[in-house]
Amino acid sequence: MKPKAQVYIFGIGSGIGQGLYKRFLEDKSVSLYGFSRKGELPLNVFSKKENGTFVFDATKKEDLRTLEISLSEKYGFKKEPTAPNYIQTELYVYFALGDGIFGTIDLLKKKDLEAHFQLNVHSLLLLSKYFSQNLPFFQQATFVFLGSTAGKQGFPESAAYCASKHAVLGIARALREEWKPFGTKVVHVSLGAVATEIWDTRPQFDKNDMVSISDISEYLWSISHLPKSIFVDDLSITPRKGIL
Numbered sequence: 001m002k003p004k005a006q007v008y009i010f011g012i013g014s015g016i017g018q019g020l021y022k023r024f025l026e027d028k029s030v031s032l033y034g035f036s037r038k039g040e041l042p043l044n045v046f047s048k049k050e051n052g053t054f055v056f057d058a059t060k061k062e063d064l065r066t067l068e069i070s071l072s073e074k075y076g077f078k079k080e081p082t083a084p085n086y087i088q089t090e091l092y093v094y095f096a097l098g099d100g101i102f103g104t105i106d107l108l109k110k111k112d113l114e115a116h117f118q119l120n121v122h123s124l125l126l127l128s129k130y131f132s133q134n135l136p137f138f139q140q141a142t143f144v145f146l147g148s149t150a151g152k153q154g155f156p157e158s159a160a161y162c163a164s165k166h167a168v169l170g171i172a173r174a175l176r177e178e179w180k181p182f183g184t185k186v187v188h189v190s191l192g193a194v195a196t197e198i199w200d201t202r203p204q205f206d207k208n209d210m211v212s213i214s215d216i217s218e219y220l221w222s223i224s225h226l227p228k229s230i231f232v233d234d235l236s237i238t239p240r241k242g243i244l
Contacts, residue, residue: 004031004050005090006138007224010127011097012053013038016146016194019217020094021053027221030092035067047073058097058123059115068130075134091141092224093131095124098146098168101160113160120164124171135182142185144223145172149192149238169234176233185231187223191216192238210239 007024011017013036021034033046035056043054043063047070057063075086098120101112124145135141150158151165172188179186193210216237226232 003086003089004029005092005224006031006033006086007092007094008033008035009094009096010035010056010058011095012036015096016191016213016216016220017094017096019213020096020220023214023217023221024224027224030224036097043067043070046070058127059118064123064126064130067127071130071134075137086137088139090224091131091134091138092144093127093141094144094146094220095127096146097123098164102157104157105159108160116160117164117167121167121171124168128171128175132179135179135184140183140185140228141179142187142224142226143172143175144187144189144220145169146220147172147188147190149190149236152190172234185226187232188234189220190234190236192236209241211237 007027007030009017009021009024009032012021012034017034017036021032024030024032031050033049033051034053035058036053037055037057039053039055041049041052041054043056043066046052046054046067056067099116101108101116128143131141131143145168147168148161148165150162151167151169154162169188169190172186175184176186191211194216195208195210195212219237223232
């Protein structure tokens with residue numbers, strides 16, 4: 001029997017990642033794995049599960065290493081003749097993890113900058129590295145990087161955030177070229193304002209003017225149902241009023 005499509009969502013603890021995970025729960029055609037600090041299962045049991053949410057901190061070396069080993073155990077070193085033949089199915093990976101850091105550049109603190117880039121940039125590179133060795137084990141793979149309009153233009157009091165989101169765009173574009181021999185789809189989504197918790201500390205913006213979490217979750221879920229011959233590069237999503 002053909003195994004279900006494998007769906008991974010990183011950053012399901014809140015916001016878009018949480019909404020996307022809930023949307024995929026309605027899709028019975030997939031095996032769904034969610035990762036965040038709020039996960040229900042310990043990370044070291046991941047390789048033995050076909051669904052679930054797992055405790056994962058993308059800024060911790062031990063968690064990253066555990067995930068790397070678990071992915072190899074799950075896909076890369078199959079010995080049993082009864083193991084699922086994943087070459088017949090699809091892999092979908094959504095990177096929804098990340099945080100915001102705002103304020104004038106003279107007030108930014110070194111430790112906050114380091115933590116921001118560790119989560120928003122370094123973790124994406126490492127997670128992509130871990131999945132890359134498993135690409136030959138799937139019929140087709142799709143990676144979705146959730147970026148921001150801040151990855152294409154500048155905003156005041158957002159130097160670090162803009163820099164990290166420019167990096168996300170760069171990672172996606174580079175991997176799109178690197179993984180072409182595998183037929184892997186790499187989609188970068190440049191998100192305008194979505195009504196998440198990131199805006200709670202910025203009262204000058206009205207969440208009623210933003211894209212709802214449920215709407216963006218529906219849109220992102222639909223990427224997993226694109227026709228096989230359709231390769232989407234960069235998508236831009238904005239609220240009705242445009243960039244706020």
